[in-house]
Amino acid sequence: MQSHGVKRIAAGLVAIGLTASLAACASGDPLGGGGGELGTITVGSQGFAESDILAQLYGQMLAANGYTVKYSPSIGSRETFIPALQDGSIDLIPDYAGNLLYGADPKATATSTADVMAALPAVLKPLGLAISSAAQAQDADALVVTKEFADANNLVTIADLAPIASTITIGANTEFESRSYGRAGLESVYGVKGWKFKAIDDYGGPGTLSDLLKNNIQVADIYTTTPSIKANNLVVLQDPKHLIAAQNIVPLFNEKSYSVAVANIVDRVSNVLTTEELMSLNEIAAGDSKPSPEKVAKDWLTKMGLL
Amino acid sequence: MLFAAALAFIFDPANLLGEKGILPRLMDHLLYTGLSLGVALLVGIPIGLIIGHTGKGKNFVIALTGSFRAIPTFGLLLFIILFTGLGLGPLVFVLAILAIPPIIAGAYSGLDAVNRETIDAARAIGMTEWQILGKVEIPLALPLILGGIRSATLQIIATATIAGYVGLTGLGRFLIEGLALHDYTLAFAGAILVAALALVADGILALIQRLVVPHGVSRGMARTTTRSGRRTAPPALTGTPITEG
Numbered sequence: 001m002q003s004h005g006v007k008r009i010a011a012g013l014v015a016i017g018l019t020a021s022l023a024a025c026a027s028g029d030p031l032g033g034g035g036g037e038l039g040t041i042t043v044g045s046q047g048f049a050e051s052d053i054l055a056q057l058y059g060q061m062l063a064a065n066g067y068t069v070k071y072s073p074s075i076g077s078r079e080t081f082i083p084a085l086q087d088g089s090i091d092l093i094p095d096y097a098g099n100l101l102y103g104a105d106p107k108a109t110a111t112s113t114a115d116v117m118a119a120l121p122a123v124l125k126p127l128g129l130a131i132s133s134a135a136q137a138q139d140a141d142a143l144v145v146t147k148e149f150a151d152a153n154n155l156v157t158i159a160d161l162a163p164i165a166s167t168i169t170i171g172a173n174t175e176f177e178s179r180s181y182g183r184a185g186l187e188s189v190y191g192v193k194g195w196k197f198k199a200i201d202d203y204g205g206p207g208t209l210s211d212l213l214k215n216n217i218q219v220a221d222i223y224t225t226t227p228s229i230k231a232n233n234l235v236v237l238q239d240p241k242h243l244i245a246a247q248n249i250v251p252l253f254n255e256k257s258y259s260v261a262v263a264n265i266v267d268r269v270s271n272v273l274t275t276e277e278l279m280s281l282n283e284i285a286a287g288d289s290k291p292s293p294e295k296v297a298k299d300w301l302t303k304m305g306l307l
Numbered sequence: 308m309l310f311a312a313a314l315a316f317i318f319d320p321a322n323l324l325g326e327k328g329i330l331p332r333l334m335d336h337l338l339y340t341g342l343s344l345g346v347a348l349l350v351g352i353p354i355g356l357i358i359g360h361t362g363k364g365k366n367f368v369i370a371l372t373g374s375f376r377a378i379p380t381f382g383l384l385l386f387i388i389l390f391t392g393l394g395l396g397p398l399v400f401v402l403a404i405l406a407i408p409p410i411i412a413g414a415y416s417g418l419d420a421v422n423r424e425t426i427d428a429a430r431a432i433g434m435t436e437w438q439i440l441g442k443v444e445i446p447l448a449l450p451l452i453l454g455g456i457r458s459a460t461l462q463i464i465a466t467a468t469i470a471g472y473v474g475l476t477g478l479g480r481f482l483i484e485g486l487a488l489h490d491y492t493l494a495f496a497g498a499i500l501v502a503a504l505a506l507v508a509d510g511i512l513a514l515i516q517r518l519v520v521p522h523g524v525s526r527g528m529a530r531t532t533t534r535s536g537r538r539t540a541p542p543a544l545t546g547t548p549i550t551e552g
Binding site: 171174178200206210211214216 | 385388389391392393471472473474480483484487488
């Protein structure tokens with residue numbers, strides 16, 4: 001009885017010790033990079049895998065270059081993280097250029113990457129926000145068809161849908177139909193009209209994909225960085241007239257934290273990040289081993305020679 | 308204001324028919340409800356009657372089906388769709404899963420509440436087990452059996468709104484479209500329609516309950532419960548032996 005009690009106490013002490021050392025690990029920089037003499041930067045993310053990875057890409061680059069980096073993952077949507085930037089609870093967050101522009105200025109009309117990036121600084125300035133360079137990588141809505149359907153109907157751009165529009169069903173989230181690039185935009189910009197709509201509210205997820213592969217729908221709205229595009233050899237219809245707003249990945253700062261030095265470090269990620277690369281990052285993160293965003297980001301930065 | 312606008316939407320004849328009309332979506336909603344309830348009855352009633360009659364496996368079955376109630380229906384639906392793709396099958400399956408526990412619970416507790424002396428008496432006069440079940444237990448248990456079915460039906464009607472998320476329609480589409488497009492009048496109209504359908508269905512089932520339950524059962528129950536608050540009050544003294552022995 002006595003020895004049992006002693007053992008128990010000993011086990012308790014070990015447990016406390018473990019907890020304390022774990023806590024110590026958690027509060028320190030888990031990657032051990034960077035000294036922190038240049039100040040602290042808190043990187044936020046929007047609460048989905050891609051955003052978490054992007055936040056890690058920015059954060060690890062900054063940590064490797066002398067900044068102390070804290071992460072504030074899963075902040076949520078634009079309605080939440082813009083105020084968080086403004087009140088300084090975060091300094092930097094990865095965002096999407098087009099949505100950022102329309103969020104800040106609902107009357108904006110720019111859709112191409114160049115136009116969106118040109119319009120952004122003036123809109124962000126009054127909000128106390130700043131951006132650095134956009135990546136080539138985009139996570140935008142895209143009209144996607146199967147390879148067989150594209151070949152059978154000679155589809156390359158969205159305009160090629162016009163002759164067969166009355167025979168097709170487009171599957172997308174409910175709001176697609178009434179968006180600027182939905183029924184109205186498809187008709188006015190590309191002459192695609194008379195199509196049927198099937199609402200599948202899974203953001204181009206597995207339900208949409210299975211319906212597309214079964215030919216229950218012929219065209220699906222799937223985000224450009226979704227790994228299922230590559231995995232199923234799907235064809236993204238080109239959008240030469242910029243019907244769908246560009247959604248290049250852009251680092252968004254609060255003005256107080258923005259400096260040329262910080263921007264230059266983060267931009268080294270933007271400079272090499274393509275849609276293909278971002279898709280493969282998402283694919284790795286969704287893989288069977290479920291690696292952490294931290295590890296996915298670190299492996300990629302190492303591979304690209306940035307760390 | 309919102310309420311008035313929603314009612315105006317519902318009673319505008321222009322919104323009745325057509326691809327996104329109230330009537331076709333109502334029919335779809337009823338179709339999903341009917342199919343799911345049918346499957347749930349086929350599974351739930353026999354199980355409920357078996358465990359109610361034999362008393363065997365009741366702890367296991369009640370615990371198992373009770374745990375079904377904790378399954379998030381929408382999550383289960385999305386999970387199944389990962390393997391099957393979109394379609395009516397997964398929806399009917401998850402709605403049936405939702406409806407089976409109250410049906411089993413109703414059937415089981417209905418039979419369980421039948422006075423044991425009544426059953427012994429039936430056995431004593433030479434009834435077979437099937438006769439006891441069909442002529443004594445089920446008629447006496449009908450109020451609770453139907454109560455379980457009513458509760459299952461209401462749950463299905465309310466939950467079938469999720470069909471609209473997975474490529475099907477139903478009254479849930481008004482809610483989903485309203486929320487997606489920030490058209491809260493539309494969403495509210497959808498909510499009113501679903502609630503109204505649930506009330507009407509419940510009313511109809513209440514009527515059926517009244518019609519099919521043997522006269523003596525409802526009379527006997529009403530009397531015993533009002534008099535003592537307990538079903539096991541000795542009604543034999545009042546001279547209604549067929550109802551509760």
